[in-house]
Amino acid sequence: MTAGLCLLLALFLWVTPGPLKSANRFLGGFLLLTGLDVIGWASTLLPVSLRELMMYRAPLAFLQDPLLYAYVVSLCFPGSRVRPFLLAGLALAGTMMLALLWTGALSDGRAATVSVARIGSLLLHVQYYVYLALMVRVLLRYRRTYRDTCSNPDSATFGWLATLLAVSAFANFFVLQKTLAWWSGDIALYRLLDPVVASFAAVITCAFTLTALTRQHLFLGVPADTESAADAAPAPPDPAVAVVAPQSASLTAVGEPAPAVSTDPAALARLEAFMAAQEPFLDPSLTIRSLARRLGWGQRELSQLLNQQLGVHFFDFINRHRVAKAAELLRDPALRDLTVLDIAHRAGFNTKSSFNTAFARHQGTTPTAYRREADATASPPLRPTP
Numbered sequence: 001m002t003a004g005l006c007l008l009l010a011l012f013l014w015v016t017p018g019p020l021k022s023a024n025r026f027l028g029g030f031l032l033l034t035g036l037d038v039i040g041w042a043s044t045l046l047p048v049s050l051r052e053l054m055m056y057r058a059p060l061a062f063l064q065d066p067l068l069y070a071y072v073v074s075l076c077f078p079g080s081r082v083r084p085f086l087l088a089g090l091a092l093a094g095t096m097m098l099a100l101l102w103t104g105a106l107s108d109g110r111a112a113t114v115s116v117a118r119i120g121s122l123l124l125h126v127q128y129y130v131y132l133a134l135m136v137r138v139l140l141r142y143r144r145t146y147r148d149t150c151s152n153p154d155s156a157t158f159g160w161l162a163t164l165l166a167v168s169a170f171a172n173f174f175v176l177q178k179t180l181a182w183w184s185g186d187i188a189l190y191r192l193l194d195p196v197v198a199s200f201a202a203v204i205t206c207a208f209t210l211t212a213l214t215r216q217h218l219f220l221g222v223p224a225d226t227e228s229a230a231d232a233a234p235a236p237p238d239p240a241v242a243v244v245a246p247q248s249a250s251l252t253a254v255g256e257p258a259p260a261v262s263t264d265p266a267a268l269a270r271l272e273a274f275m276a277a278q279e280p281f282l283d284p285s286l287t288i289r290s291l292a293r294r295l296g297w298g299q300r301e302l303s304q305l306l307n308q309q310l311g312v313h314f315f316d317f318i319n320r321h322r323v324a325k326a327a328e329l330l331r332d333p334a335l336r337d338l339t340v341l342d343i344a345h346r347a348g349f350n351t352k353s354s355f356n357t358a359f360a361r362h363q364g365t366t367p368t369a370y371r372r373e374a375d376a377t378a379s380p381p382l383r384p385t386p
Helices: 002-015 021-041 048-076 083-105 110-149 155-184 187-214 265-278 288-295 299-310 314-331 340-346 352-363 367-377
Strands: none
Touching: 002 021, 002 187, 021 048, 021 187, 048 083, 048 110, 048 155, 083 110, 110 155, 110 288, 110 314, 155 187, 265 288, 265 299, 288 299, 299 314, 314 340, 314 352, 314 367, 340 352, 340 367, 352 367
């Protein structure tokens, strides 16, 4: 069943069109090899001739981690280079395959085959933890990039990938225990862990299938460096507020970074005036690129202004204004019928959880407690005289 689900999911990912088709195909390849690996666990049920062939599936496992890494990178940063990692995995798989073929050709090569299998098992575990560290690094960079460029980070994709890596690490713990039992010759423990690992793989595959059916948007993703055609070209500043770009030198040559922006209180004051007058933070999809375009500035200048003069990420800068707007709405007696979630949406937040977190960080209390305190301190309405 597990192998069948892996094969069906791999087929689904391979034929599904969309902007992340290449990323989904990497994941499909990973699932295909996983299904093949699972078939090997039931090799005792196969005919003897096929059972011996299952030994040669082991080298293909060296491609699983590179394919999963390629999926994570392609989902987070489309266009990034992953070919060197895939070629490295292919080289390891080819080397181990040649070693198995060589030992199989020996007249008495059983002992040599076991030794090659042990070495391959050790290399697989080392490879797994190396790639796990690389994927965690990519995921942290993905989150940091979103905080620098987006006002509402894509928590769905981050949560999906973080869960995928956490489940993978948990499952690998049991695989490692099974391998250690094999190395130590503890056959009883090895046979005990065999159905445990197989059952865990079945549960993970079923959960993966349910996720693919009910949350298909997770396979679409929103790349952190996506740029729409409208955002690609600069636009004139918003006429409602006079805005002057912060003083910084332009690029002196192609690929040469501009010098760091100098302190410019006037530009910062004009930015705050624009935020107060136009309230662009009410747009949940606001990005640093779109805000810079509305200001008539470059994205680099706006980013340097926030990072160097205010010492904050774009995400935190926008949240500060959203929380201030939410606090204003919570204090308004005419809006008492609105729920906290309604207030969050009006202030530009996507979810109630992100609103509560940001509000507590900037106000030191929850939105509900803030509204309750504001109602308590408000002056009671005047009663008409009899």
